[in-house]
Amino acid sequence: MANINITVNGKSVSKDVEDNTLLVDFLREDLRLTGTHVGCDTSQCGACVVHVDGKAVKSCTTLAASLDGAVVTTVEGVANGELHPMQTAFNDNHGLQCGFCTPGMIMSGIDMVNRYKADGRELTADAIRHELEGNICRCTGYHNIVKSIQDAAAKM
């Protein structure tokens, strides 16, 4: 058992967590932030992606106890009064169908746009497809997810 002080979606949280509690379970069960999903048990599907200190991580393979002092953002926390451009782009481009993988796609999408912009690299469609290797969608064939991220990248 460990006590952690972390910031989740801008709010300070102080909680005792078991040493083996996964971040995704901490978010879903302790904080009831159920937008972060679990789609597999081998860290492959990316439905659980959140941002920790500004970087995309898979919350299904991160221990909550390791995050004392960290800043965590989930899909519930990316809109700032109005929808984040990535969220809007997914709606504009029909980038989601069942919606289950969508939170992870949005969090990965924001992360990749931020990294490419920081490095001054162009985020091409091929680059987006490569960057999405850790996010699985079964509904869309990725066509409109790639378009959504391209669209958001132009607006972020």
Add this chain to the structure above:
Amino acid sequence: MSTKIGDRVKRSEDKRFITGAGKYTDDIRQENQAYAAFVRSPYAHANVKGIDASAAEAMDGVIAVLNGAQLTGDGIGNIICGWAVSSKDGSPMNMGAWSALATEKVRYVGDAVAVVIAETDALARLGAEAVEVDYEELPTVVKADKALAEGAPQIHENAPGNQIFDWEIGDQAATDAALATAAHITEVDITNNRLSPNPMEPRAAIATYDAAEEHYTLYTTSQNPHVARLVLSAFYNVAPEHKLRVIAPDVGGGFGAKIYIYPEEITCLWASMKTNRSVKWTSDRSEAFMTDAHGRDHITNARMGFDADGKIVGFKVDTIANVGAYMSLFSSAVPTYLYGTLMSGQYDMPAIHCNVRTAYTNTVPVDAYRGAGRPEATYLIETMMERAAREMAMDPAELRRRNFIQSFPHQTPVILAYDAGDFPKILQMAQESADVAGFATRKAEAASRGMLRGLGYSTFIEACGLAPSAAAGSLGAGVGLWESAEVRMNPVGTIEVLTGSHSHGQGHETTFAQIVADRFDIPIENVKIVHGDTDKVQFGMGTYGSRSAPVGMSAVVKAMDKVEAKIKKIVAHVLEADEADLVIEGGAVSVAGTDKQMLWHEIGLAAYMAHNLPEGMEPGLKETAFFDPVNFSFPSGAFICEVEVDPETGTTEIVQFTSADDFGTIINPMIVEGQVHGGVAQGIGQALLEQVIYDDDGQLLTGSYMDYTMPRADDLPFFTIDHHATPSPNNPLGVKGCGEAGAIGAPPAVINAITDAIGAEGLAMPATPMNVWRAIQAAKSSIAAE
């Protein structure tokens, strides 16, 4: 922005999904919630000699350990198959019993024998590990042809030789006679690879028993909550329908896998009564691979005969279908009435005979997966057409054109009567979009880089809009396949549509609202679609078989007809006008040629206040309708796939994928295109990447995303999509359904393209780099041997 039929209306349901506010079953937490974990067989075939739960029962936090004898003892019925298919000799199918918790015998790895209910999920899993089951291992068989072979292990006592039925369709004598006259016969032995549907949301259930009311509530990941309630009531004896509410909230994809009522939902309901706790179960992905119904898994020998002009004279098919360890809900219909009836494809075939034997094996049940029978038929027909073209040295598009059905309606030799289509036109559209004329140049350019470029076609048809109830009933269906809808106009003029269709990615909350906004010319935001809750929606058969538009929307249209009729009576009465002079436009009903009108909310108020209604009219404004289709709908399409294969590595890249579809009337092209994208991706997945593998002992070797290759973004191209509509004459909107087309049509297009590229016959799916490389090497060595 216009929100008429045909407009690209953005989805209204998106907001909750993009903000993390979706409400899926696992997101729900009930008061007093406990967790279930299943004790599953590690053996594919074994007698259960005993279950010792004492260690688990003694663990802190374990509430109960329940087994199959208790479940059966409480009168919970065996799991049913919903479609009775007889053998050709008239004998009924040999169906073995399937209990939600196995008692004397387990028949696949993952078959559940007990359930542990505990305070937390982790404790339930620990408890399940502590249950000691005494298994006596039995020999196993996992392949359908081996299961039917002499001396195979017997899986169910009442299915001798593991054969469930030996079924046929068509005319054997006429087909044999036609093949005897053929100038050319193309013969193939072909396997349709076994797949796991893999909706991204794993299955889940939360059951709550209210002892005071003797009432159950089940939240579950279902494509058809009313069917679940019906089956749970009528066959599993959980509770009568008025004492059982089934809610399918947001559901994260289905693809067929969430049609069925599985052992876990039944067990959670029963366990909630036994323990007086809400019982929650959420599958993890490993459990999903092990227990979700799989798809496909056919072995087929087929012969197609042609005359000297390349016209098909006869088609003979002999298939063995793997049904798994138990007969799941549609498992008998998928390889028969959803497969054999499609053998005519888009072609005028004078004689067809299709024989199908189904076999029990020690694998998880096999049932409908996106397309369900139709992809298997299409893969067979379309790879044979292209092989025949190569053998007869004809252009594959020309061979198809010579055989296309050109006039409608068209009665095939295998029950189906096609209602509408324009196959030459959609093929031509696809060829133009794909720039087939420029292919030779592209191929030469690829060759200059050492790459093999190939082009493959698939021209396919599907029977969708399941289904005319009486016709389905005469073929053995255990339910009617209509759909129902209620259209309610509220006193303030807003409209709620209650539909028995269920949306789990299809965007019904937008498209169903679109047909209402279009019809009544009111703002789409004033329309709400309600679905997925048996306490709210009158009844429904759910969403599968591309039926929500042709059947579900048609019920909504029928209900709107009734609402409109009543509206016109009210307005005519209030405005003292003739009904025939009324026009619905701009959020009002007006008397043509005058300034007299009633605004939409005024009509609602008039109906509910009932101060001034026509003599004898009931107050209120809501109408229910059931729509039972008179025929299937027949979406069709032409796909062209272009690939580049690296001969050194066998790696295939899909460089272009072109689709021209005929889905009839399109309500929302954006959503239809999304359905095609997803379907094609699953079809490409089957062709290139996906395969469930059991070893000879029945152990599942592809039990996670580390072993089962899901299509990822960099496996796929952007898709080029075109539409041409020949409206269906058999429903009011002229819609045909679009959900399955991609998965049905794509696999042969991909395999035909690779075969064209490498010049080697007999390439098996999935065309992994290893399989392709081997096919290239085999072709080289056979050339060398010649």
